[in-house]
Amino acid sequence: xxxxxxxxxxxxxxxxxxxxxxxxxxxxxxxxxxxVDVRRIVVVPDDIAVIAHDVLLYTQTFDYVFTTGGxxxxxxxxxxxxxxxxxxxxxxxxxxxxxxLQRHWAERPPAVRQKMAxxxxxxxxxxxxxxxxxxxxxxxxxxxxxxxxLFRRKFDSIKERFRDVPYHVRLVYVRARESDFAHVLDQVxxxxxxxxxxxxxxxxxxxxxxxxxxxxxxxxxLEHAYTRLLGLLPAETIYQVx
Amino acid sequence: xxxxxxxxxxxxxxxxxxxxxxxxxxxxxxxxxxxVDVRRIVVVPDDIAVIAHDVLLYTQTFDYVFTTGGxxxxxxxxxxxxxxxxxxxxxxxxxxxxxxLQRHWAERPPAVRQKMAxxxxxxxxxxxxxxxxxxxxxxxxxxxxxxxxLFRRKFDSIKERFRDVPYHVRLVYVRARESDFAHVLDQVxxxxxxxxxxxxxxxxxxxxxxxxxxxxxxxxxLEHAYTRLLGLLPAETIYQVx
Numbered sequence: 001x002x003x004x005x006x007x008x009x010x011x012x013x014x015x016x017x018x019x020x021x022x023x024x025x026x027x028x029x030x031x032x033x034x035x036v037d038v039r040r041i042v043v044v045p046d047d048i049a050v051i052a053h054d055v056l057l058y059t060q061t062f063d064y065v066f067t068t069g070g071x072x073x074x075x076x077x078x079x080x081x082x083x084x085x086x087x088x089x090x091x092x093x094x095x096x097x098x099x100x101l102q103r104h105w106a107e108r109p110p111a112v113r114q115k116m117a118x119x120x121x122x123x124x125x126x127x128x129x130x131x132x133x134x135x136x137x138x139x140x141x142x143x144x145x146x147x148x149x150l151f152r153r154k155f156d157s158i159k160e161r162f163r164d165v166p167y168h169v170r171l172v173y174v175r176a177r178e179s180d181f182a183h184v185l186d187q188v189x190x191x192x193x194x195x196x197x198x199x200x201x202x203x204x205x206x207x208x209x210x211x212x213x214x215x216x217x218x219x220x221x222l223e224h225a226y227t228r229l230l231g232l233l234p235a236e237t238i239y240q241v242x
Numbered sequence: 243x244x245x246x247x248x249x250x251x252x253x254x255x256x257x258x259x260x261x262x263x264x265x266x267x268x269x270x271x272x273x274x275x276x277x278v279d280v281r282r283i284v285v286v287p288d289d290i291a292v293i294a295h296d297v298l299l300y301t302q303t304f305d306y307v308f309t310t311g312g313x314x315x316x317x318x319x320x321x322x323x324x325x326x327x328x329x330x331x332x333x334x335x336x337x338x339x340x341x342x343l344q345r346h347w348a349e350r351p352p353a354v355r356q357k358m359a360x361x362x363x364x365x366x367x368x369x370x371x372x373x374x375x376x377x378x379x380x381x382x383x384x385x386x387x388x389x390x391x392l393f394r395r396k397f398d399s400i401k402e403r404f405r406d407v408p409y410h411v412r413l414v415y416v417r418a419r420e421s422d423f424a425h426v427l428d429q430v431x432x433x434x435x436x437x438x439x440x441x442x443x444x445x446x447x448x449x450x451x452x453x454x455x456x457x458x459x460x461x462x463x464l465e466h467a468y469t470r471l472l473g474l475l476p477a478e479t480i481y482q483v484x
Contacts, residue, residue, distance in 0.1 A: 013440050015280045016409075017271030018455060024285075029259030038257045040292075043266075043283035050282075073424045074441045075431050105421075112421040149445045179347075179354040182315045189317050198255050199316045203391045213260060 002037035002217065003164050006062040009043040010051060010069035010079050011146055023068040023144070023151045030155065035164035035217070036064065046076040052086030059087065059139050064162065066155075069146030073112040079143065080136075084120035087139060094119045097136075104132045128157040167196075168219045170226045173208040176237040184232045185212075192225040194218075208239040244279035244459065245406050248304040251285040252293060252311035252321050253388055265310040265386070265393045272397065277406035277459070278306065288318040294328030301329065301381050306404065308397075311388030315354040321385065322378075326362035329381060336361045339378075346374045370399040409438075410461045412468045415450040418479040426474045427454075434467040436460075450481040 007027055013019040024041045031038050039062060044050050051070075058065045070079030084091045098117035105113055123138035135154050136143045142158075144151045174181065178201050189197050196215040202208070214229065216222040230238070249269055255261040266283045273280050281304060286292050293312075300307045312321030326333045340359035347355055365380035377396050378385045384400075386393045416423065420443050431439050438457040444450070456471065458464040472480070 009283075012438065013442060013455075015270060015283065016438075016440075016457075017267065017274040017280075018440065019442065020267045025259065025262045028257060032259040038259075039287065041251075041257065041283075041285035045281065072441075072443065073421045075424070075428045076439070076441060108419070108421040109425070112424060147443060147445055177350070179315045179350040182317070182354060183351070186317045196254065196258075197318070198258075198260065199314075199318060200255060200261065201314065201389060203389055213255075215258075 002035060002167075003063040003162070004061075005031055005036050005038045005064040005066060006058040007038060007041040008051070008054060008058065008065065008067045009041065009146075010046065010067060011043075012045045012076065014043050014069075015045055021068075022148050023146065026148075026152060027066060027068075027155065030159060031162065032167065034159060034162050035166045036162055046070055046078050048078050048082040048085060051079060051082035055083050055086035055141060059141055063140065065141040066144065067141060068144045068151055071143060071145050073108075073115055077115075080119060083138060083141060083143065087120060087141070089120040089122060089138070091118050092121045093117050094123060094125070096125055097134075100133060126158050131157055165217050167215045167217055168222045170214040170222060171240075171242040172212040172214070172226075172229065172233070173239040173241070174210045174212060174233065174237050175208050175239050176210070176234070178210045181233060181237070184229070187232060188225060188229050191228060192221065194221065195225045197225075244277060244409075245305040245404070246303075247273055247278050247280045247306040247308060248300040249280060249283040250293070250296060250300065250307065250309045251283065251388075252288065252309060253285075254287050254318065256285050256311075257287055263310075264390050265388065268390075268394060269308060269310075269397065272401060273404065274409065276401060276404050277408045278404055288312055288320050290320050290324040290327060293321060293324035297325050297328035297383060301383055305382065307383040308386065309383060310386045310393055313385060313387050315350075315357055319357075322361060325380060325383060325385065329362060329383070331362040331364060331380070333360050334363045335359050336365060336367070338367060339376075342375060368400050373399055407459050409457045409459055410464045412456040412464060413482075413484040414454040414456070414468075414471065414475070415481040415483070416452045416454060416475065416479050417450050417481045418452070418476070420452045423475060423479070426471070429474060430467060430471050433470060434463065436463065437467045439467075 007024050009021050009024050014021045028038050070077050101113045120138045125134040127134045135158050198213040200211045249266050251263050251266050256263045270280050312319050343355045362380045367376040369376045377400050440455040442453045
């Protein structure tokens with residue numbers, strides 16, 4: 001079984017359409033490549049009760065929880081407090097984080113350093129050589145900033161710890177209309193119930209109408225399903241396979 | 243009070259990183275412009291139980307629910323069935339939809355037309371002159387396809403029905419580091435608790451460090467808060483106001 005993940009994107013700016021979330025697409029692609037199965041993404045406002053409720057649910061439901069956003073020094077940065085609340089942990093000053101902030105954020109106001117050093121009790125730091133400020137996690141919740149450049153740098157620095165058995169993928173590009181071979185897909189998923197089979201029409205593509213994706217962590221199973229699908233689709237409708 | 247909305251993006255292809263969801267950002271921007279308050283976005287797999295659970299919750303929580311994805315003719319298109327399940331309605335053939343599909347999709351397999359004409363009992367059609375296939379809704383749930391071109395065309399054709407009192411917006415671009423004026427923002431939100439105040443640092447911008455957004459549906463309230471903020475921020479730190 002693949003490890004599962006839930007992603008929480010935190011920030012009013014996403015919901016109000018001011019900022020487009022690029023962190024969750026990046027995380028989905030990276031985690032898929034690592035072999036992790038993302039089961040849910042949620043975008044929630046900077047609201048302590050809402051975040052707290054969801055983080056508790058997610059921590060119980062998924063192997064990993066990733067949060068992005070709401071970890072800065074301003075009034076609307078409530079993620080840390082909300083996670084503490086949701087996981088029923090006290091907020092405490094983390095001495096190591098405090099020391100790091102003292103070193104790297106020496107010129108910032110003390111109240112800001114104090115806020116940034118305050119974490120849910122039991123939270124731990126993932127120190128990486130290239131990160132002045134480490135990644136914070138508590139239980140199975142990994143806490144990231146929302147600013148895409150910082151988010152990616154932090155995630156990339158720790159991503160190898162999530163590596164798992166990879167997914168194997170086959171792609172089939174089909175010229176026919178999806179409606180005309182829907183019954184073929186039905187048959188394949190009936191014969192191969194563990195196959196992950198996706199069917200994605202593309203509007204306006206001159207070469208093909210539908211992209212089919214076949215995936216499994218078991219390569220022989222994938223190849224059997226792939227062979228079966230190719231045998232059922234009329235040969236003249238297949239534009240390309242990868 | 244603004245009308246609220248929840249958005250459900252349905253599809254394994256988003257969670258597995260194959261496709262980037264552009265529908266929810268579009269919807270967030272459009273709904274904000276219309277004056278609707280989007281409170282939550284969720285991305286869920288093509289899983290009947292998961293979708294059914296969430297759609298029931300959302301229909302009870304928000305004024306409007308928008309779903310995108312999972313409405314085509316293939317095995318992984320389970321949105322309609324899941325919505326029926328979640329709202330505890332039977333699946334029935336909609337005679338008007340059946341007639342429209344007979345006219346516009348005459349060349350497609352009967353099983354496909356049958357599937358596309360099957361809807362939750364009580365579902366209604368929003369007929370628009372420019373749409374051959376109308377928008378389907380049931381209770382407060384508006385059901386859209388996932389393909390971005392079709393999604394936008396359908397949403398745009400019906401969006402005026404959601405128009406509400408607009409949000410008024412002021413933008414302030416600040417040269418200073420967010421940490422250095424976080425206390426000013428705290429003070430403004432204490433004095434203007436109904437102000438929607440966002441603070442968004444930008445990495446690598448040569449002109450300013452932070453974009454502040456001030457919003458309210460009450461223009462005088464917004465202007466008072468805006469004036470107060472400008473009075474508290476050191477004048478030399480303000481790069482631009484809009």
